Amino acid sequence: MSVVNSQNIRIEHLTHISEEELKTAQEFHGHKCPAMPQGLRAGHLAMDILGVSRARGGGELQAIVEIGDHHFSGCFADGVQSGTGCTFGKGNITKKPLGKFALTLIDTATQRAVRVTAKYERMKLCLDMPFFTLRKEGIPPFKLDAAVVDPLIDDVVHREWQEMFDVREFQQYPVDKPGEAFDAVECAGCKEMVVTPYAKDFMGQEYCQIC
Ligand SMILES: [Zn+2]
Numbered sequence: 374m375s376v377v378n379s380q381n382i383r384i385e386h387l388t389h390i391s392e393e394e395l396k397t398a399q400e401f402h403g404h405k406c407p408a409m410p411q412g413l414r415a416g417h418l419a420m421d422i423l424g425v426s427r428a429r430g431g432g433e434l435q436a437i438v439e440i441g442d443h444h445f446s447g448c449f450a451d452g453v454q455s456g457t458g459c460t461f462g463k464g465n466i467t468k469k470p471l472g473k474f475a476l477t478l479i480d481t482a483t484q485r486a487v488r489v490t491a492k493y494e495r496m497k498l499c500l501d502m503p504f505f506t507l508r509k510e511g512i513p514p515f516k517l518d519a520a521v522v523d524p525l526i527d528d529v530v531h532r533e534w535q536e537m538f539d540v541r542e543f544q545q546y547p548v549d550k551p552g553e554a555f556d557a558v559e560c561a562g563c564k565e566m567v568v569t570p571y572a573k574d575f576m577g578q579e580y581c582q583i584c
Pocket residue numbers: 402404405406407408409448514
């Protein structure tokens with residue numbers, strides 16, 4: 374697996390986040406914050422480097438987000454989902470519980486991949502700003518004054534990517550491509566529907582894993 378670092382990254386066409394895209398993503402996410410747009414930016418950057426567009430089905434792109442649960446990098450993943458079209462429902466996004474602002478995006482057709490990580494120095498600056506001090510005091514993001522949140526969002530949307538992210542590019546990234554199942558059985562116990570690969574045979578009858 375050969376690797377190219379940030380300094381040698383070539384981008385044919387750099388896309389930008391429109392007001393409309395930002396608004397749609399904020400509606401999906403539920404509030405205004407800087408981490409969600411950072412995920413949007415990371416997603417756009419990864420797609421621009423790979424030269425691919427937003428995923429429509431579940432097969433063309435795969436995303437890995439190295440976030441965890443219950444901390445401020447969670448919002449980043451919603452930006453990634455909105456920006457790349459890699460979503461929990463389509464099954465083309467995976468969470469690795471590492472507590473980082475990092476996205477790996479894989480183009481399954483070419484097996485090229487890009488890993489985008491937020492630069493530590495910049496993140497450190499952000500964490501000392503009023504938005505985060507107020508959040509640490511327990512104020513939910515949707516109760517914060519627009520004057521505190523909006524300039525941060527504007528900065529995240531418009532700043533040069535080189536100042537925000539480190540990037541590594543991989544050739545021949547390992548890809549597993551599971552097929553899609555379209556058949557289901559009725560569980561002999563609870564009578565609920567179970568997608569066939571998840572059903573277990575017991576004494577000649579199909580059961581869900583709970584039963
Ligand atoms: Zn958020």
